[in-house]
Amino acid sequence: MNRIINIFKRDISSSVRDFLILYMIIAPVLLAIGLKFFIPSATSASLQFALDSSVGNEVIEEFRRYGNVEVYSSIGEIEDRVNKIDDIAGITLNDKGNFEMVLEGNETHDTKEIPQKIIRSIVGKEELNVGYFVRDIGIKMSPIAWIGGISLIITAITIGGILIGLNIIEEKESKTIMALNVSPMGKVEFIIGKSIIGILIPIINVFIILWILNMLDVNLIMVLIMTLASSIIGVVIGFLIGVTSSNQIAGIANMKLLFLIVGASIIGAILLPETKHFLLYWIPTYWSFIGFKGILLQTITWGQVGVYITWILALTILIFLLFKRRINKGLA
Amino acid sequence: MIKVKNLYHSYSNDTNYSVEDINFEVEKGEIFGFLGPSGAGKSTTQKILIGLLPLQKGEASISDYNIRSPKEELFNLIGVSFEHPNVYRKLSGLENLEFYRKMFSVKTEDPMKLLRMVGLENAAKKKADGYSKGMLQRLVFVRSMINNPKIWFLDEPTSGLDPNSASEIKKVIKEKNKEGATIFLTTHNMYIADELCDRIAFINEGKIELIDSPRNLKLKYGEKLIKVEYKENGKLKKESFSMVNDKDREMLNSLISTGKIETMHSQEATLEEIFIKVTGRGLK
Numbered sequence: 112m113n114r115i116i117n118i119f120k121r122d123i124s125s126s127v128r129d130f131l132i133l134y135m136i137i138a139p140v141l142l143a144i145g146l147k148f149f150i151p152s153a154t155s156a157s158l159q160f161a162l163d164s165s166v167g168n169e170v171i172e173e174f175r176r177y178g179n180v181e182v183y184s185s186i187g188e189i190e191d192r193v194n195k196i197d198d199i200a201g202i203t204l205n206d207k208g209n210f211e212m213v214l215e216g217n218e219t220h221d222t223k224e225i226p227q228k229i230i231r232s233i234v235g236k237e238e239l240n241v242g243y244f245v246r247d248i249g250i251k252m253s254p255i256a257w258i259g260g261i262s263l264i265i266t267a268i269t270i271g272g273i274l275i276g277l278n279i280i281e282e283k284e285s286k287t288i289m290a291l292n293v294s295p296m297g298k299v300e301f302i303i304g305k306s307i308i309g310i311l312i313p314i315i316n317v318f319i320i321l322w323i324l325n326m327l328d329v330n331l332i333m334v335l336i337m338t339l340a341s342s343i344i345g346v347v348i349g350f351l352i353g354v355t356s357s358n359q360i361a362g363i364a365n366m367k368l369l370f371l372i373v374g375a376s377i378i379g380a381i382l383l384p385e386t387k388h389f390l391l392y393w394i395p396t397y398w399s400f401i402g403f404k405g406i407l408l409q410t411i412t413w414g415q416v417g418v419y420i421t422w423i424l425a426l427t428i429l430i431f432l433l434f435k436r437r438i439n440k441g442l443a
Numbered sequence: 444m445i446k447v448k449n450l451y452h453s454y455s456n457d458t459n460y461s462v463e464d465i466n467f468e469v470e471k472g473e474i475f476g477f478l479g480p481s482g483a484g485k486s487t488t489q490k491i492l493i494g495l496l497p498l499q500k501g502e503a504s505i506s507d508y509n510i511r512s513p514k515e516e517l518f519n520l521i522g523v524s525f526e527h528p529n530v531y532r533k534l535s536g537l538e539n540l541e542f543y544r545k546m547f548s549v550k551t552e553d554p555m556k557l558l559r560m561v562g563l564e565n566a567a568k569k570k571a572d573g574y575s576k577g578m579l580q581r582l583v584f585v586r587s588m589i590n591n592p593k594i595w596f597l598d599e600p601t602s603g604l605d606p607n608s609a610s611e612i613k614k615v616i617k618e619k620n621k622e623g624a625t626i627f628l629t630t631h632n633m634y635i636a637d638e639l640c641d642r643i644a645f646i647n648e649g650k651i652e653l654i655d656s657p658r659n660l661k662l663k664y665g666e667k668l669i670k671v672e673y674k675e676n677g678k679l680k681k682e683s684f685s686m687v688n689d690k691d692r693e694m695l696n697s698l699i700s701t702g703k704i705e706t707m708h709s710q711e712a713t714l715e716e717i718f719i720k721v722t723g724r725g726l727k
Binding site for chain 2: 113114117121124125128129281285286287289290291292293294295296297443
């Protein structure tokens with residue numbers, strides 16, 4: 112066990128000292144921050160209101176008829192909420208008991224106008240004539256949010272594999288693997304030690320991504336299990352890249368091919384009609400994609416999670432068995 | 444300690460052997476030199492012995508461990524100093540040793556003590572990427588000592604080192620040998636082989652040509668010469684006289700009796716000369 116941890120610790124030390132690899136580790140997080148700027152405009156297609164609890168339940172219920180309502184206990188909390196990146200109108204009562212809107216100033220027209228109209232209808236000054244009606248078609252999240260989120264999650268998982276590949280390439284290029292091979296370290300210890308980075312970094316990144324994208328209200332155990340299963344794909348791919356690439360440049364060339372396949376599984380799953388999805392069944396990341404889709408949209412059952420994980424593991428084991436000799440030889 | 448019998452190895456898995464019918468034994472506490480030019484089969488033999496290449500044909504054992512299926516215990520016993528400075532460049536010298544020591548399940552040396560031994564104590568916390576070739580070589584050398592090896596494989600241990608560092612390394616090798624370590628030294632440097640080895644195997648084109656001590660080889664294959672500088676008619680002359688040729692001996696005696704000799708040195712055949720004599724090719 113000590114040797115396994117030692118190998119993992121060395122890989123971490125080595126990775127964070129390489130600017131390129133360090134960037135790769137944090138890239139999904141940076142991309143998630145970038146994506147967060149796009150999600151609000153898509154999400155704000157639905158109306159959102161931040162209401163002061165002092166307005167009373169009747170008013171709150173009235174607002175609920177038109178959009179999502181978040182209730183806060185103070186004007187400070189409402190201001191904090193309004194200052195966040197998406198469009199939301201804050202409503203409170205002033206000292207004289209009149210309604211007051213709290214806005215950031217850069218909201219869309221509807222975000223300002225519709226709450227005003229609702230308030231006027233409540234205080235009886237105007238008959239409400241809002242051109243909105245609500246129909247629940249089962250969509251809990253904007254497509255940009257879930258497609259972007261899953262793409263980043265799969266990128267994070269793939270990068271875990273790439274980290275393994277680059278660390279193995281480093282061992283091969285510097286021939287340090289020879290020194291390890293004449294130590295009491297066993298091959299299994301080496302493989303497990305090298306794999307940890309490709310499992311741990313994706314898990315950390317996935318939860319950071321979900322946190323940044325405000326998606327932590329999903330089933331986190333499902334997220335963890337799906338990430339673990341998916342990262343096994345990354346591990347096998349990482350070892351394949353490592354043993355087939357003689358240097359970092361060759362490694363990066365092989366990664367491009369890998370991203371092509373991973374990208375095909377994501378784009379195919381989005382664009383192809385369900386009847387044509389069987390064309391993607393052979394790509395393990397396809398199963399990761401539909402698994403995470405179900406988790407983020409909260410439409411998945413544990414049974415489905417089990418089926419998808421079985422597909423992922425079966426395909427990954429198949430890939431491993433196909434290349435087992437090549438991996439073994441490459442590590443010798 | 445090391446037994447090799449009818450060892451063959453082919454990189455192409457056919458009868459095109461890189462090493463062919465290699466036989467030798469290394470006794471406990473011996474420094475055994477494997478001397479030969481590049482491509483002679485030295486590294487192949489060593490790689491088979493340390494488990495980096497599979498044992499295809501023949502038998503080999505180290506300390507009674509069959510190297511066909513090497514066990515963890517065997518790797519706790521051996522130390523390997525590679526010719527290539529194969530260290531982690533992004534880690535410091537100290538980190539390299541700390542990392543490597545944790546791979547062993549026997550008592551290990553203090554990394555700082557080892558670094559001090561080869562003059563790397565001031566560079567201990569510097570990334571190995573900034574080390575010179577000689578520093579890297581010294582780091583690889585001390586890394587191979589981290590587990591106090593009983594059997595020490597050294598591949599060109601003084602390659603790329605300045606004379607002072609090379610001398611320090613040779614001193615350490617001698618000390619370890621005095622402490623009881625068996626040493627398998629692979630080199631094409633005849634001087635280090637001559638200075639350190641109890642016995643030497645000449646390997647050429649994958650075959651061992653002969654095995655003996657440097658002294659015996661010189662006695663058997665070398666010609667004893669006396670190199671003399673003397674004055675004749677006011678001019679300085681240089682000449683070599685054979686100690687086995689009667690005529691040469693007479694001439695030397697006459698020079699000694701006339702007192703014309705300025706300098707006089709005995710000169711033995713070098714291992715390289717013997718190697719050329721035996722194999723018909725040089726050590727380069």
